[in-house]
Amino acid sequence: MKVGIIGAGSVGSATAFALVMRGVARKVVLIDANEKKAQAEAMDIAHAAPFAYANKIKAGTYQDLEGADVVIVTAGANQKPGETRIDLLGRNVKIFESIIPEIAKVAPNTILLITANPADIMTEVAIKLSGFPKERVIGSGTVLDTSRFRTLLGYHLGVSPQSIHAYVLGEHGDSEVLVWSNGDAGSVQIEELARVVNKPFTSEVKAQIDDCVRNSAYQIIEGKGATYYGIAGALCRICQAISNNEYAILTVSSHHEEVEGVNDVCVSLPTVIGKRGIHKVIFPRLSESEHRDLRFSAEKIKEYSDQAVAMVSQNK
């Protein structure tokens, strides 16, 4: 598999490292506005590659994306003090306007994998700017949040996170929805398993897990300035599902004609991922309050993505 990565910052370089060390990509091209940074990261990672798999990583230009199976877009501005979310959105739309058409020109058949924040909204912007079919524009969505949820459930229940099937849906952000009502491990509902192992999900335990899933990014950023290993693992997993045509179910973000009464919105739902990108979306069974929360989350994304798409049209 050949993967292009736009943005060789913390997320881009950690993702390149994960792709190379896990042997998911045979060829990786790193592109950054700061060419020296891209070259340095590519060189550093290339020196680790012989300890893993026979693969090639290099810094390059858009021309080098020809034939890429997936192009991951991590280039994005971070919020500055005093800046609103919409101001940030404006800057990121401008960055995407300079990136997405270049990718579409050189690699018209690639799958776009969007992770720059706000990720759901930038996925909608990427669809608009690329003109690609919706199946080939994937947002990393709540794949990472789902992993955080499963990790904490696993610790609590004494079961490996890999054996837990529980999902985080909606926005990759503050309004995300942790689905407690139908998660299971070994065909046993997680709430029931918690009772069996004598560690019931009291409202305090649930609140603690919810807080940790929803706010761990803030905690990590406070401690070291950025989050990147978790998202690198998630992006690598999505690429692996595409490369192996796995039909794996992952909570990526994609464009839906309708979610909970909200039209034309990018939201994370359990999604079947394979060689063509998005093969199918599965709408899970939810409790009444989870339906309500998902609707709220979709409405929140919709409000901002309409503004972002309007910015693209204005700038054209």
Ligand code: NAD
């Ligand atoms: P960073 O500042 O370390 O890296 C961004 C890189 O993009 C920089 O190297 C910069 O030179 C480059 N860049 C900026 N404009 C460019 C352009 N027009 N063309 C090419 N390169 C350009 O930031 P980071 O920590 O790597 O985060 C990147 C993005 O990923 C941010 O938007 C961040 O919020 C987001 N993020 C998302 C998730 C998620 O789960 N979706 C998790 C972590 C970070």
